[in-house]
Amino acid sequence: MTSSEAKSRIQKLTDQINHHNDLYYNKSRPQISDYEFDQLLEELIQLETKFPEWRLPDSPSQRVGGTITKEFATVVHRYPMLSLGNTYSSEELMDFDGRVSKGLEGDPYEYFCELKFDGVSISLIYENGLLTKAVTRGDGVRGDDVTTNIKTIRSLPLRVNAKVPSRFEVRGEVFLPKDIFKRLNKEREDIGEETYANARNTASGTVKMQDSAEVAKRKLDCFLYYLLGEEVEAETHAEAIHKLETWGFKVSPTYKKCKNISEVLKYIADWEKKRQDLPLDTDGVVIKVNSLEQQERLGFTAKSPRWAIAFKYKAESMSTRLNGITYQVGRTGAVTPVAELEPVFLAGTTVKRASLHNANEIDRLDLHIGDYVFVEKGGEIIPKVTGVDTKRRNHGSKKVNYITHCPECHTGLIRKEGEANHYCPNEKGCPPQIKGKIEHFIQRKAMDIDSLGEQTIKQLFDLGLVKTPADLYDLKKEDFLKLDKVKDKSAQNMLEGIIQSKSQPFENVLFGIGIRYVGKTVAEKLARHFKSMDNLSKASYEALLEAPEVGEKIAQSVADYFHDTNNLKEITRLARAGLQFESSQKEPAQVSTVLGDKSFVISGVFKNYERDQLKDVILANGGRVLSSVSGKLDYLVAGDNMGPAKREKAEKLGVKIISEAEFEAMLKT
Ligand code: IVH
Numbered sequence: 279m280t281s282s283e284a285k286s287r288i289q290k291l292t293d294q295i296n297h298h299n300d301l302y303y304n305k306s307r308p309q310i311s312d313y314e315f316d317q318l319l320e321e322l323i324q325l326e327t328k329f330p331e332w333r334l335p336d337s338p339s340q341r342v343g344g345t346i347t348k349e350f351a352t353v354v355h356r357y358p359m360l361s362l363g364n365t366y367s368s369e370e371l372m373d374f375d376g377r378v379s380k381g382l383e384g385d386p387y388e389y390f391c392e393l394k395f396d397g398v399s400i401s402l403i404y405e406n407g408l409l410t411k412a413v414t415r416g417d418g419v420r421g422d423d424v425t426t427n428i429k430t431i432r433s434l435p436l437r438v439n440a441k442v443p444s445r446f447e448v449r450g451e452v453f454l455p456k457d458i459f460k461r462l463n464k465e466r467e468d469i470g471e472e473t474y475a476n477a478r479n480t481a482s483g484t485v486k487m488q489d490s491a492e493v494a495k496r497k498l499d500c501f502l503y504y505l506l507g508e509e510v511e512a513e514t515h516a517e518a519i520h521k522l523e524t525w526g527f528k529v530s531p532t533y534k535k536c537k538n539i540s541e542v543l544k545y546i547a548d549w550e551k552k553r554q555d556l557p558l559d560t561d562g563v564v565i566k567v568n569s570l571e572q573q574e575r576l577g578f579t580a581k582s583p584r585w586a587i588a589f590k591y592k593a594e595s596m597s598t599r600l601n602g603i604t605y606q607v608g609r610t611g612a613v614t615p616v617a618e619l620e621p622v623f624l625a626g627t628t629v630k631r632a633s634l635h636n637a638n639e640i641d642r643l644d645l646h647i648g649d650y651v652f653v654e655k656g657g658e659i660i661p662k663v664t665g666v667d668t669k670r671r672n673h674g675s676k677k678v679n680y681i682t683h684c685p686e687c688h689t690g691l692i693r694k695e696g697e698a699n700h701y702c703p704n705e706k707g708c709p710p711q712i713k714g715k716i717e718h719f720i721q722r723k724a725m726d727i728d729s730l731g732e733q734t735i736k737q738l739f740d741l742g743l744v745k746t747p748a749d750l751y752d753l754k755k756e757d758f759l760k761l762d763k764v765k766d767k768s769a770q771n772m773l774e775g776i777i778q779s780k781s782q783p784f785e786n787v788l789f790g791i792g793i794r795y796v797g798k799t800v801a802e803k804l805a806r807h808f809k810s811m812d813n814l815s816k817a818s819y820e821a822l823l824e825a826p827e828v829g830e831k832i833a834q835s836v837a838d839y840f841h842d843t844n845n846l847k848e849i850t851r852l853a854r855a856g857l858q859f860e861s862s863q864k865e866p867a868q869v870s871t872v873l874g875d876k877s878f879v880i881s882g883v884f885k886n887y888e889r890d891q892l893k894d895v896i897l898a899n900g901g902r903v904l905s906s907v908s909g910k911l912d913y914l915v916a917g918d919n920m921g922p923a924k925r926e927k928a929e930k931l932g933v934k935i936i937s938e939a940e941f942e943a944m945l946k947t
Pocket of ligand 1: 361362363392393394395396397398399400415450503504564583586588
């Protein structure tokens, strides 16, 4: 393909993918399959790697991330990002209405009501139709430039195709949808990481992550609710919102124009329950004067507008009896205390149990069995015990003492310094840990043995047929026939599922064996970096630290795993069973020979590439990648934060040191 052919194909693909993206994420009317969509995106990414000079500023390849930001630049807001006054009762709202009425000196006015989304506020700058900057609220005057992270939000237009002012600003709320938050926490629990407290904090942490590829995986979303700009032509907030909708921004359809404060009160009452069914957390209603001219007349106090106010819903809370505490043991041995409650109806569901997180939480609440506790469903999905009604405490009631031994296998629990959780150390003999490890191994992201499930694993374990994942590969059809209600056909299915799993790629195996803190992403990076189980198992702690995504905690965990003789035996058995122990990642296809067999060492952090990607680009363009600086080396590609020792050595040996930009220029020669 010639350069000019590539240019026009890149342009076409960019437009096409952005169009389908909008149909899928904003209009819920997809016209092509996910597979076709991925194919187009893949083609675009390939072409952009080969012809980076033709990558467009609204390229959808930015949605998958890949840029690392060490420190976010500070940006001063053109219009300060103010907060809203809060009200908690209809009386307070009537007072607000009185102030508005007085401020407008008897002129008629209307309100515009929206839900108050519980996320992270963001300011987006569009210039000549292109999204050029996304800035966090910060202190209201200056925030952080998080553009590369925000560009991963699929529902956000990177370019607005309608006729729009040359410069405008849109504000809204970035959030993590409830179902995604739930899934994320499940995954964290699965690899032994502590779970996140709520979706809002998680969204806020995600917006500030250094690796935009990780942000992309989190699947943030964004609702817009404010349009600003000198050239924006609108007379009311309703019109501005309508403009945002027609320009392709995602606006929550929950808004309503209200003629007076009684209609506002009705809106508030209508949404109190209904809001639980929305895909995101909301904590109130925002009431805005609709006319923009009237907004201007009312103006601002030092902290907030006089033309808008927030009404906050009370978090629904009920008091109920704490009947007892049970303890759950997870795959990693982490023990979670659970409050067993007298059933109580709360925010649409009957609550019988609530998580107590860990021993610190029990101490903080000073729980006694039989206490009446307050249970709340706030932003969290799992109800929470927020306090104790001490007035209703029975004399002589027993203070909860945290268990000292595993409720399942009676081994003494341990608690590592600095960790909130207690652990059962009996990894190899504690039933829920054994079953949990096998369930982890068969899951879709690992060996994908969907012919087995939790119940089957339980029975296989109870019958003494499996104690470790490797035991699965020794099972025979007769073994499955011993299970409850299993006949010939399903026994055959189970067996075949296990056999087929042998072709799962190395990274799935690596994730499946369940090394603590090694989630799917880390497993993928390790597989790519070390290429085989053999290399990985022999890697030193220092060598592990060199791999992308691997910090001290993960390096230590991997090193410990391969030091354990039981684990090594298990690994040997899995190898004998025929599982994939080598990375099948193909070397990148050759696209040019412009680097003419020159050798490169990569060091530091790069703006446009992850280290692995940069390696691929070098290989794809005919270069070679070495791991250490020597006299034979042609180029040292220096990113940010490169170690001084490497630089000194290269200088001493007369190796040419080039920047990322200089490297990119070499590709174009
Ligand atoms: S309007 C000048 N509308 O609430 C006021 N804010 O306490 C502009 N928020 O920082 C804000 N939903 O992050 C507005 N529908 C909504 C909102 C909303 C949530 C957040 C926003 C703001 C905070 C104000």
